[in-house]
Amino acid sequence: MADRTEYVRLTPEEQKRRRRRSLALALTLAAFCILLFAITLVKLGPGVLQRPL
Amino acid sequence: MSNSLADNRVEPLATAGVSQGDVSDFFALLKPRVMFLVVFTALVGMVVSHSDVHPVVAFVSLLMIAIGGGASGCLNMWWDADIDAVMTRTRKRPIPAGKIQPGEALAFGVTLSAGSVIILGLASNWLAAGLLAFTIFFYVVVYSMWLKRSTPQNIVIGGAAGALPPIVAQAAVTGHVAWDSVVLFAIIFMWTPPHFWALALVKSGDYERAGIPMMPNVAGPDSTRFQILAYTVLLAPLGLAPVALGFGGLAYAIIALIGGLGMLALAVQVYRLRQGEPAMRVAQHLFGFSILYLFLLFATLLAEHGFGFFRPVFG
Numbered sequence: 102m103a104d105r106t107e108y109v110r111l112t113p114e115e116q117k118r119r120r121r122r123s124l125a126l127a128l129t130l131a132a133f134c135i136l137l138f139a140i141t142l143v144k145l146g147p148g149v150l151q152r153p154l
Numbered sequence: 155m156s157n158s159l160a161d162n163r164v165e166p167l168a169t170a171g172v173s174q175g176d177v178s179d180f181f182a183l184l185k186p187r188v189m190f191l192v193v194f195t196a197l198v199g200m201v202v203s204h205s206d207v208h209p210v211v212a213f214v215s216l217l218m219i220a221i222g223g224g225a226s227g228c229l230n231m232w233w234d235a236d237i238d239a240v241m242t243r244t245r246k247r248p249i250p251a252g253k254i255q256p257g258e259a260l261a262f263g264v265t266l267s268a269g270s271v272i273i274l275g276l277a278s279n280w281l282a283a284g285l286l287a288f289t290i291f292f293y294v295v296v297y298s299m300w301l302k303r304s305t306p307q308n309i310v311i312g313g314a315a316g317a318l319p320p321i322v323a324q325a326a327v328t329g330h331v332a333w334d335s336v337v338l339f340a341i342i343f344m345w346t347p348p349h350f351w352a353l354a355l356v357k358s359g360d361y362e363r364a365g366i367p368m369m370p371n372v373a374g375p376d377s378t379r380f381q382i383l384a385y386t387v388l389l390a391p392l393g394l395a396p397v398a399l400g401f402g403g404l405a406y407a408i409i410a411l412i413g414g415l416g417m418l419a420l421a422v423q424v425y426r427l428r429q430g431e432p433a434m435r436v437a438q439h440l441f442g443f444s445i446l447y448l449f450l451l452f453a454t455l456l457a458e459h460g461f462g463f464f465r466p467v468f469g
Contacts (some may be wrong), residue, residue: 118176125177136214140277143210 175254182248183231183259184224184266192223192319195342198452199320199335201460202401205327211277215326218274219319222286225266226293226315232259233298237364243357263294274326282326289318303365306372313346314339337395338452344389345448348382348421352441355379355424356434379425382440386421390414393451397467404465406454413447 111119141149196219200212231238231247239250248254267290275283297312305311317339324335351369354361355378358370369378393410396402402410420440427433458464 115174118174121177122173122175122180125180136217136273139210140214140273143208144277 173254173258174252175248175258179248179253180262183228183254183262184221185227185231186224188227188316189220189224191316193220194449195338195452196220196319196323198455198459199323199338200327201456202334202338203324203328203332204459207278207327212327214277215274215282215323218270218277219286219322219326221266222270222274222290223319225263225270226290228259228263228266229290229294230298232256232263233294234302235259237303237366240364241357241360243360278326279329281329281331282322285318285322285325285331289315289322292318304367306367306369308367309350310347313343313350316346317342333399334396334401337392337399340395341389341392341451342448344385344392345444347385348389348417349441349444349448351378351382352424352437352444355437356441376428379428383421383425386417390418393447396455400466400468401459402455402467403458403463404467405463406451406458407467409450409454413450416443417447 193216196216200216205212231249234244235247235249235256238244238247244250249256249259267287271283271287271290274286293312293315297308297315301308301312320335320338320342321331325331354368354370355375358368358375361368362371369381373381391414393414394402394407397407397410417440420436420443423436424433424440427436
């Protein structure tokens with residue numbers, strides 16, 4: 102059965118904007134991870150992983 | 155198949171309405187200038203609290219208050235896109251300009267709102283997180299959705315949302331709310347009507363076209379001028395309240411006194427000059443000076459408490 106989905110081609114400017122959005126999202130996610138790591142260290146201390154199992 | 159589609163940069167037509175927005179458009183949704191005011195007043199709320207909280211916790215709290223403030227601005231733009239499109243001051247905002255879809259702005263705003271409240275709760279405490287959530291709710295639901303289009307008292311009551319950041323900040327670094335941040339709240343709250351009504355006098359045609367019941371359109375310019383004067387008469391002495399409470403020093407007392415007199419002088423001029431170009435010009439001057447006045451009050455408190463310039467007025 103043939104694929105009836107129609108497609109549109111992004112212009113070079115749209116591609117650039119999408120790339121910039123993706124990059125910003127990636128950087129934000131990385132910053133978010135660093136932020137959570139820092140908060141964890143500050144709130145629970147550097148010995149957070151050194152606890153009895 | 156999907157890989158080749160990705161390589162050729164094609165999208166199904168069903169999703170062809172996807173974002174045209176650039177990163178800067180999403181940033182503009184956060185109302186950066188309002189966010190700066192939020193960060194600045196929140197920072198002063200923290201500094202006057204003299205808390206011994208860890209700097210990382212203070213930084214993250216400030217960041218989350220900024221993001222929460224930006225998120226509420228984003229949700230405000232989502233809700234008000236129809237009226238933004240007909241006002242000259244706002245028609246270039248990302249949604250009316252067609253750069254960002256309303257659904258994208260809604261998702262962006264809700265995600266940032268929830269994220270900022272949760273992270274603030276985890277990083278500092280849940281009193282601060284609750285206050286931040288209330289601030290966002292108040293600005294988006296009470297002000298934007300309810301008051302803005304229904305009463306000329308919109309910016310008076312809605313001004314509470316813009317005045318809350320020092321209280322949220324103090325709660326974040328101390329775990330409680332004290333009188334000093336409540337006084338800072340009161341100063342911003344009382345400053346809001348003369349500030350916005352001065353702008354509304356100049357832009358009353360804009361607001362009328364958009365159907366927003368701002369004070370000059372409903373009660374008339376003369377009544378607005380009287381109310382600007384009345385609020386300024388209350389604001390000028392209130393600006394000195396930090397001195398009476400002991401957290402405003404000598405420099406602050408001088409700035410608050412001169413600035414308050416300046417506000418009063420301009421408010422009297424706005425009240426007296428009612429016709430033509432001079433009336434518009436003096437309203438614009440009051441609008442501009444009100445920003446400088448609030449900035450100087452808070453900057454002086456920051457200098458006194460953050461950089462050791464505090465000299466007591468009494469004893």
